[in-house]
Amino acid sequence: MGVRLAFSSAYHPQTNGAAERANQGLEQYIRCFTTQQQDNWSELLPWAEYARNNAVNETTGHSPFSAIYGFFPPALPLQFNEQAIPALDDHLTQLQEIWRQIRVNMERNVAVQKRKADRHRLQAPSYNVGDRVWLSTRNVKLRVPSMKMAPRFIGPYKIIRRINPVAYALALPKHLRMHNVFHTSLLKPLLCNRYTRVVPPPPPVQVDGESEYEVRRVLDSRLCRGVLQYLVDWVGYGPEDRSWIPASDMSASRLVRAFHASHPDRPGGRIAARPVGRPVASRGEGGTVTLGASSPTCVLEDSKSDAAR
Structure with a gap:
């Protein structure tokens, strides 16, 4: 049938602007005629569709009914007359002329809209695979x-x-x-020069044969299915890699106490923190937890992928 799907990109509604604008018109019609209880909108929908399809489009110069059938459908009640039905060839010729006019009008309107939009638009940067x-x-x-x-x-x-x-x-x-x-x-x-560079996340520290990651600070606490968890920020990782860690996996007792001192109403604040022996790798300002569920989110996903291989 010559149909080609054109998918829109995420969070860019301008890609599907025509459909969004049509939906907005239907919503406006229903908003004007619905009752105070708003329980009759389904009854208004066929009439809204009829009005929308019978309205002349500013871009094409024709209504959707006229573009498809070549004529405007009569309004109710129907009024029959004695006029003869035109020949099929004449009707097809009329439709082809309507389609030609629509195509010319749409191309002209697109050119006008593009010219107006380009006045305030910069050239989109081009990227290559691997950038x-x-x-x-x-x-x-x-x-x-x-x-x-x-x-x-x-x-x-x-x-x-x-x-x-x-x-x-x-x-x-x-x-x-x-x-x-x-x-x-x-x-x-990503622009790099001799003054700026992207620093990769630090590797884990090996303590007693296990990989541990340093916690920069504790941000929040919660009870998840009766288990106390802490939202932690990791040293060398961005906010997108913050993760919830069970309290039993936390070795940064000083950071936990500091968090509850400033947030006494958060879950776990009234429970005395059990002292945990801090390994050598965590004697700095932060703390450590063991690899597994208690690691930066991106590291946990990488370890699962390696295990699957």
Whole structure:
């Protein structure tokens, strides 16, 4: 049938603007005519659809009914007349002329809208597969108290596929749990020179044959199925890798006590922290926990992938 699917990129509603605008018009119609209880909207929907399809489109110069059938359907009640039905060839010729006018009007309108939009638009940067880019946190749920103070970009992440000139697929960690295709307006190129460089996360410290990661600070606490957990920030990792750690895995007792001293009403605040022997690797300002469920989110995912191989 010559139908081609065109998928939109995440968090960029302009891609599907025509459908969004049509839905907005239907909502406005129903909002004007629905009752105070708003329980008759389903009865108004067929009439809203009829009004929408019978209205002349500013871009095409024709209504959807006229574009498909070549005429405007009569309003109710129906009024029959004695006019003869036009010949099929004449009707097809009329439809083809309508379609030609629609195509010309749409191309003209697209050119006008593009010219207006380009006045305030910069050229979109082009990326290649393998490039590393920063991802905007505008639509990313970070474990931070306030997004106003959160970093504007996270990453960098590698581009694994070019969808089209303005959409790219990124190699995202699984814990972000979001679609990995983004519009170029949400990406920023990674620029490196002799003054700036991306520092990789520090490797774990081996203590008694086990890998341990240092905790920078304790951010929050909660009870999950009766188990006390702490939200921790890891040394060398960003806010996107913060994770909830069971209290039994925490070796940073000083950080736990400091957190409850400033947040006495949080879960676990009225329970005296049990002293935990701190290994040599955690004698600094932070603390350590063991590898497994108690490690930065991205490290835990990497270890699961290695085990699967």
